[in-house]
Amino acid sequence: MKIKPATIILTSLVFFILLGQIYCLARVPSVIDFLLSLAQMSLGEFAFNFVSGLTFKSPFDSNRQIPFFAIAGFTVLITFYVLLIKKNLRNEPRRPGVPDLIQICLVIVMIMTSVRTAALLLLATDSISSYGTMTPDERLIKDYQASYQFSRMLSGHGRVRVISGYEGIKDLQFRMQLAYFLYPLDVRGIHPGPTQACIIVNKENARHYVPEDFYVVKQWDDRTLIAFRKSESP
Amino acid sequence: MISSMNLVFVLALPLLSGALLFKILLRETNTGPGLAVFVSYGLGMGLLAHCMLWMAFFRIPYDMAMITAGLLIIISILWICLVKVFKVRWSPVSGNLFISRSRDQNAGLMIFWGAITLMTLFYIWVRLFIVPVTGWDTLATILFKAKVFFFRRSLDDLSRLPHSTYPLQMSFAVTWLSLVLDRWNEQMTAGSIFFGYILSFLGGAWFFLKRMGVSRSWTAMFIGFVISSNFFLVHFSGFYGDFPQAYYNFFVFACLVLWVQERRSAWLYLAAVLSGMGAFIKLEGLLYSGIHCLTVFVMLWRSSGSRSWRTIAAKMGIFLGILAVWIVPFLVYKQLVLPPLPVTDQNFNFSMIRPEFSIGKFGMMVWVLWADLLFSGNWSLITVIFFLTLCMVPLERYRQRPELGMILFSLGIFLTMVIAGFSSTRFYYDVIDAHDPMSRILMHFFLLIPLFIVLVLGRMENPAHDRSNGPFRGGGSCAG
Helix, strand or coil, rough: CCCCHHHHHHHHHHHHHHHHHHCCCCCCCCCHHHHHHHCCHHHHHHHHHCCCEEECCCCCCCCEEHHHHHHHHHHHHHHHHHHHHHHHHHHCCCCCCCCCCHHHHHHHHHHHHHHHHHHHHHHHHHHHHHHHCHHHHHHHHHHHHHHHHHHHHHHCCEEEEEEEEECCHHHHHHHHHHHHHHHEEECCCCCCCCEEEEECCCCCCHHCCCCCCCCEEEECCCEEEEEEEEECCC | CCCHHHHHHHHHHHHHHHHHHHHCCCCCCCCHHHHHHHHHHHHHHHHHHHHHHHHHHCCCCCHHHHHHHHHHHHHHHHHHHHHHHHHCCCCCCCCCCCCCCCCCCCCCHHHHHHHHHHHHHHHHHHHHCCCCCCCCCCCHHHHHHHHHHHHHHHCCCHCCCCCCCCCCCCHHHHHHHHHCCCCCHHHHHHHHHHHHHHHHHHHHHHHHHHCCCCCCHHHHHHHHHHHHHHHHHHCCCCCCCCHHHHHHHHHHHHHHHHHHHHCCCHHHHHHHHHHHHHHCCHHHHHHHHHHHHHHHHHHHHCCCCCCHHHHHHHHHHHHHHHHHHHHHHHHHHHCCCCCCCCCCCCCHHHHHHHCCHHHHHHHHHHHHHHHHHHCCCCCCCCHHHHHHHHHCHHHHHHHHHHHHHHHHHHHHHHHHHHHHHHHHHHHHHHHHCCCCHHHHHHHHHHHHHHHHHHHCCCCCCCCHHHHHCCCCHHCCCCCC
C-alpha cells in the first residue's frame, strides 16, 4: 500500500496530540481512576466543571486540570484511526465525499455534545429548583450575601468607606461587589464629598476601627458592622 | 413605568433602525427577511450605542424620552434615505424567507442539532434569567459602568470608572434598557440583551451560511460546532463582551465571503459597518478592524487582474470611510472629553506596550496557543476537524474558492498578531499566569474555523459529491 503524505501528516498530528495528552495527564495514574472519581462528585460540582471548559480538577492533584473532552475525544479518535488504517490496509475502495476521519470526529462531537446537553438539563433543573421561586433580591442574597447584605441596610447617595479584613483577591472581589451593589452609594470614590458611612468587615474587634465622629448603626458580630457619621441618620 | 412584558416591543426600536440600515446597504440585493431580521439586531444595538455616545458629546442627559427620540430620529433619517433618496419600496414581507443556494438536507441531522440547540438555549435562558449574574468583568466593568450611567444620566463620571477607556456598547445597552424599565434590574436587562445577541447569531449564521451555498445539513453542523464548544457555552451564559465581539467578527467575515462570492459591493459596505460597530465592544475590536481592512485590501489586490489601482483605492476608501464613521467618534471623545488618565492596568493605553521580545517567550506563546486550541477542552474537536480538513482537502479547491484563502489569511494574521503581541509585551505574563486570556482572545476569531470547515465540506463543487454533501456520506444516518 502506498502511503500518502496526508497520512504521514495525520499520523504525526495524532501522535502529537497523544503526547500532549500524556503531558496533560503526567501525574494521573489512569483514566479509569479518574472516571471513577466522577461518581463521587456532587451534581453542582460536576455540572460546574462540566460546563466551565470541561477542565475537571485532577482527583490526584488539585493544581492540575484535565481536559476531559480532549481525553475522551482523542482516545476514541485514535481507536477509530487505528481501525481506519487497518481498513485501508485491506485496500478497500474509497468512496467520494467527506473523509472518513472527519466523519468519525463529527460522530464524536455529536455523542459528546449529547452527553453534555443531558448534564446541562440536569444543571438547569437544579438551578430552577434552587432559584426558581426566589425574588431577584433573595437570589442575590443567596449568591452574594457577604457584600449584598449591606445594600439592604444602606440607601441614598454619598460616600462609603470600607475597612476590610479580607486579603488579596478576596478583598478585591468583595470591594468590587460592594461597589456594584451599593451604588449610587459611592464606595470607589467616584464622586467628591465627605464620607457618610463606614463598613467594617472581617476585622477582629470591629468597633476598634470605627472612625471618630461615627456611631455604630448595626453590628452583626464582633467582626462586621456599619457605622454612620454622627450628623447622618440611618 | 413600562412593564417587563413590553421589553420585546422596546427592543423593536433598535431592531427597526438596524433593519432600515441593512435595507439601505443591501437595497439592490434580495436577501429575504430572515437574514435582515437577525443581522438587524447587531446593527440596531450598534446604532443605539452610537446614538448614546453622540448624546454624550452634546451633553444631552440620558433618559428614556431623549434616547427614544434619538432612535426615532435615526429611524426617520434612515427611512427618508431609503424611500426618498434610494427610492426603495419597503416591504418587510416581500422576498422568500428561505432564499438559499443550498440544495441537500439531512432531516435527521437537522432534528438532532435543532433539539440540542433548543435544550442548550433553555439552559442558557436559565443561566441568564434565573441564576444571578457572575463574573468579574461583568460586575466590575460592564454592569458597574451601566449602573453609574443609569443613576447619573450621563457619561460625566466615566474617567473615574474602572477601564474608562474601554468601548461602551454593552454598558450602553444595559443603561438604555434600565432607563426603559425605570429601575435597575441587571438580570432582566443584561439577560435580554445577551439572549438577543445569541438568537441573532444563531439565526444570522443560519441564513448567512445558506446564502453562501452551504447545505442545510452543514449549516446545522455549524450551529452544532458552536454549541458543542464549551468556551462558547460558558460565554453564552455570562455577560462578557467576548461573545458579542466574536459575533461582529463572524458577521464581518460572513459579509466578506458573500462579497467575494457574489461580487456585490453592498456586502463589503455592510462588513465595514459591522466591523466599525465591533470596534465599540472591546478594545481589541480596533485591531480586528485593522485585520478586516488588511483582508479587504489583499482580496481587492488579489482580484486586480482586470481592475486598476484606482478602483482598489476607491473601494478601500469607501470601506475605510464607513469604518471611520463608527470608530472615530469614540476616539475623539476619549481624546477631547475624557481628562488624561493615569496609565494603569485598568486604563489601557498603547504606550503600555513595551517590546520585550525573546525567542523563549515566543516559543512558549506558540505552545500556549497550540495547547489552548487542542488540549484545553474549550473547543470540542473543532480544531482537530479543522486541521484534518486542511490536510485532506485537495489544494485545487482552495484555488477555485478565494473565500477559503481569505479566511485562512485572516486567521493567519490574527494568530500571528496574538503570538507576536503576547510574546513581545508584558501581557505575556497575563497569559502565562492564567489560560483564560488566551482562550478569550482566540474566541474572537474562532468562529472562522467552523466557517472554514463548513465552507469546504458543506459546499462541494464536484458534481460527484453533490449527492452526498451532508456531513455523513450518503446523506443518511450517523453511521453513514
